[in-house]
Amino acid sequence: MTISQVCSRYGLTPDTLRYYEKIGVIPEVHRTASGIRDYDEAAIGWVENAVCMRSAGVPVESIIEYVRLYQAGDTTLQARRDLLKDVHTSLLKQRQQMDAAIDRLSFKISRYDAALKTGVLSWEEEDGQ
Amino acid sequence: MTISQVCSRYGLTPDTLRYYEKIGVIPEVHRTASGIRDYDEAAIGWVENAVCMRSAGVPVESIIEYVRLYQAGDTTLQARRDLLKDVHTSLLKQRQQMDAAIDRLSFKISRYDAALKTGVLSWEEEDGQ
DNA sequence: TCTTGACTTGGAGTGAACTCCATGCTGTAT
DNA sequence: ATACAGCATGGAGTTCACTCCAAGTCAAGA
Numbered sequence A, B: 001m002t003i004s005q006v007c008s009r010y011g012l013t014p015d016t017l018r019y020y021e022k023i024g025v026i027p028e029v030h031r032t033a034s035g036i037r038d039y040d041e042a043a044i045g046w047v048e049n050a051v052c053m054r055s056a057g058v059p060v061e062s063i064i065e066y067v068r069l070y071q072a073g074d075t076t077l078q079a080r081r082d083l084l085k086d087v088h089t090s091l092l093k094q095r096q097q098m099d100a101a102i103d104r105l106s107f108k109i110s111r112y113d114a115a116l117k118t119g120v121l122s123w124e125e126e127d128g129q
Numbered sequence C: 001t002c003t004t005g006a007c008t009t010g011g012a013g014t015g016a017a018c019t020c021c022a023t024g025c026t027g028t029a030t
Numbered sequence D: 001a002t003a004c005a006g007c008a009t010g011g012a013g014t015t016c017a018c019t020c021c022a023a024g025t026c027a028a029g030a
Helices: A002-010 A014-022 A041-055 A060-072 A074-118 B003-008 B014-023 B041-055 B060-072 B075-120
Strands: none
Touching: A002 A014, A002 A041, A014 A041, A014 A060, A014 B060, A041 A060, A041 B014, A041 B075, A074 B003, B003 B014, B003 B041, B014 B041, B014 B060, B041 B060, B060 B075
16 A cells, blocks of 8 residues: 555545654555555554544654554563553543533533523623633 | 732643733733732633633634634624634544544553463454554 | 656754743842 | 842743655656
8 A cells, every 4th residue: 555545544644654654653664676665454553543642632752652662572561551551541631621621612602602592691790701 | 819829720830821811812911000910810710711721722723712702892702602612513523532542542451451461462463553 | 768646755844832031120028 | 228039021942743845766658
């Protein structure tokens, strides 16, 4: 699979995918005799992993560290687990903060909807905003 | 309330809080005669709003736009509602992506835990990683 | 053979969100 | 009166994660 095929599959640009490989977010991709990248199933699995983690806001450095540990072999199982756990924990925390913001927004939106329907701003003496 | 008091309450630095005011993430804060910021309840409400939104990853530009609309007065009620709805929608989408990553991590962690307990890497012919 | 489009590299540039710094003013304790 | 911690400003610097670009190579079709 060529770089552009992988890109259109995951909504990335070739620049991004090369960048990911260069900095180690994904392992080095196999090349044809003339030096062109040819993504196999394993490579695509790594791309999928990168896309999933990045879209959730996981820093590239964490992904790089995991790839590094993975490539270092079986002696890093515990370290890999610990790293994944750390990332997991910080995502859970991040989600809590998102939930708080979502709740805040839901509340405000319903207040605006009420105001727009009745034509009355019903929260004058509250927190403003 | 002084800037450092507000900062320690919300885990910000004075630089950040001045920056927020400068770019409009919060409205201008009242000053003492000698020019020192004095945060009242309303100002603190805006800071709280900013912290909540930013910790969820809402771009400063969205917050600025909301503050701008708010300060423009009652004619912007509909625009404010629409903006909040857009932000709400994008946070929901972002949360979905976080959930996907959290699930992926949970799965991997339990696999690592099993491997570390039994001493066997039980997913050899799978997707690797 | 020539063109064209997709691929390669290294390195510079971008945008977002802070973060730091130099320089100077303020206000309270000794 | 003076020291000194805290506040002010404008502007430069940093970090992160891409994103763009120039210059060149490669492969397939006219």
